[in-house]
Amino acid sequence: MTAITLKGVKKRYNKSLVVYGVDVEIEAGEFIVILGPSGCGKSTLLRMIAGLEEITDGEILIGDRVVNQLEPRERGCAMVFQNYALYPHMTVGKNIGYSLKVARVPKPERDARVMAVAKAVGLEALLDRRPGELSGGQRQRVAMARAMVREPKVFLFDEPFSNLDAKLRVAMRSEVRKLHRQLGVTSVFVTHDQTEAMTLADRLIIMNAGRVEQVGRPIEVYNNPSSRFVADFIGSPAMNLLEGEFDADGLFVHGTGGRIRVESLNGQRVPGRKIVLGVRPEAVRRSDANTAGAIPAVVDYVEELGASRLIHADANGSRLIALDTDTAEIASGTPVHLSLGQEALHVFSAEDGRRINPHA
Numbered sequence: 001m002t003a004i005t006l007k008g009v010k011k012r013y014n015k016s017l018v019v020y021g022v023d024v025e026i027e028a029g030e031f032i033v034i035l036g037p038s039g040c041g042k043s044t045l046l047r048m049i050a051g052l053e054e055i056t057d058g059e060i061l062i063g064d065r066v067v068n069q070l071e072p073r074e075r076g077c078a079m080v081f082q083n084y085a086l087y088p089h090m091t092v093g094k095n096i097g098y099s100l101k102v103a104r105v106p107k108p109e110r111d112a113r114v115m116a117v118a119k120a121v122g123l124e125a126l127l128d129r130r131p132g133e134l135s136g137g138q139r140q141r142v143a144m145a146r147a148m149v150r151e152p153k154v155f156l157f158d159e160p161f162s163n164l165d166a167k168l169r170v171a172m173r174s175e176v177r178k179l180h181r182q183l184g185v186t187s188v189f190v191t192h193d194q195t196e197a198m199t200l201a202d203r204l205i206i207m208n209a210g211r212v213e214q215v216g217r218p219i220e221v222y223n224n225p226s227s228r229f230v231a232d233f234i235g236s237p238a239m240n241l242l243e244g245e246f247d248a249d250g251l252f253v254h255g256t257g258g259r260i261r262v263e264s265l266n267g268q269r270v271p272g273r274k275i276v277l278g279v280r281p282e283a284v285r286r287s288d289a290n291t292a293g294a295i296p297a298v299v300d301y302v303e304e305l306g307a308s309r310l311i312h313a314d315a316n317g318s319r320l321i322a323l324d325t326d327t328a329e330i331a332s333g334t335p336v337h338l339s340l341g342q343e344a345l346h347v348f349s350a351e352d353g354r355r356i357n358p359h360a
Contacts (some may be wrong), residue, residue: 003028003154004049004267008058011044011210012088019044019057020210025332031180031187035197036207037233043191045207049188050079050156062153063355078147079156082163084139086131086146093127096145117148120179137168144176148183155180157189163194173199194234198222206230228353231278231346237310237321240284245274252277255316258295261355263342264357274350281310283344284322287337294319294337296304301332313338 004026011019019041026032034042049060051072060067067075086095093103097114105113118124121141131139140160147155157176160168177200180187191197197204198218206213206221206229214226225231231239246256250257251270260277262269287294290336297313297320311322314337322338330336348355 001028002026002061003030003063004188005061006045006049006058007061009045009048009055009060010050010054010057011041012056017056018210019048021188022212024205024212024215026188027188029184031177031189031200032204032205033189033197033201033203034207035191035194035233036200036320040207041210042192042205042207044156046156046188046190047328049075050077051075052079056302076153077156078141078150078152078154079158080140080143080160081148082159082161084131084143084163086139086142087133087335090101091128091130092123092142095131095142096123096127096149099146099150112147113149117145120148120182121145127144136164140164140172141175144179149177152185153188155185157187159190159192161191161193168273169193171194177201182253194236198234206233208233209287223360225278226353226355228276228278228348231348235280237281239278239280239346240318240320241348242277242279242318242320243274244277246271255318256314258293260293260295260340260345261342262345262347262357264345265347269358274355275356276348276350277340278346278348279340279344281321282323283341284309284320285340285341286322286324286326289337291337293341295340297336297338299330299332299334299336302330309336311336 002025006024009022022045027354034045036042044053048055051070055068062075093114096117097110100110103302118127121144121283123141123145164172173196186280189200201218202273203215203217204221205215208229214230222234225234232241244252246269247253248271252262253259280337295315297315300312300314303310308323308325311324313320320338349356
């Protein structure tokens with residue numbers, strides 16, 4: 001069953017389009033993460049779903065009901081903001097139960113529901129405290145509990161962890177995922193943090209400059225990016241991207257003089273055609289100069305990871321990162337040859353950045 005449907009949703013400020021015709025269906029119970037850099041339109045899209053921003057064109061359906069003209073309180077959504085938006089003069093219990101009080105829910109029922117959600121997020125011992133007496137993580141739990149107590153059809157999260165330190169962000173990700181499994185409520189979560197997105201999402205919506213670049217499960221997006229933008233944005237470190245063209249023999253030629261056969265493009269290796277070749281660092285290995293397709297490079301620096309390390313190298317002006325498990329020291333300035341795993345190559349158009357080789 002579809003929980004949220006976006007049909008050609010656009011947003012314009014004055015004469016400038018900031019969201020371009022988004023078409024997405026979100027299934028009931030899914031945890032969807034909208035991911036993208038600052039200014040890409042992801043929070044604007046979330047706010048349009050919530051009813052906090054009017055849409056310029058298109059339709060938004062929650063369930064089978066068009067909600068374009070409905071007020072936020074009529075849409076069945078509960079939103080968790082990055083700044084918590086708690087009432088500082090109210091206790092934790094009153095903050096959580098405020099919406100129920102406004103809705104004239106009888107006090108015995110209200111108190112029971114507040115206690116139930118407080119227990120779910122570990123706040124039952126803090127109900128008499130005020131927000132100023134809580135840590136950042138505790139305040140975020142209060143904001144989540146306040147959303148939960150309304151028993152919404154949809155949870156909307158607008159970068160809720162951005163004010164937390166790194167360790168607490170990891171803990172809160174785990175809590176949100178656990179709560180989602182318990183409640184099974186459709187959730188839409190906005191972030192610019194790809195680790196957060198990959199950890200939480202059932203599916204990702206990748207946005208760039210107001211457009212949806214790709215929709216898919218995290219592992220699908222990682223293994224089969226649909227564009228150069230997605231390839232560069234998803235993954236830490238990012239995918240290696242090498243610009244070059246095909247020669248008369250149908251081999252990809254990089255600026256270093258390295259020549260690589262791209263097996264997945266049979267019939268498309270037109271001499272002079274410019275492409276961008278992508279490969280993840282884990283598919284790049286040190287090799288010797290005689291290895292077919294090996295790219296000569298010079299080590300910039302080595303990033304030690306413990307059981308492995310990342311070699312950051314310069315290949316005639318192009319960045320090239322290789323995952324290395326060799327324990328022998330390797331100094332900056334050392335010449336190396338790096339080979340790219342044929343089965344892990346991604347090919348993108350140099351013109352529009354779209355993927356042109358088949359998905360793996």
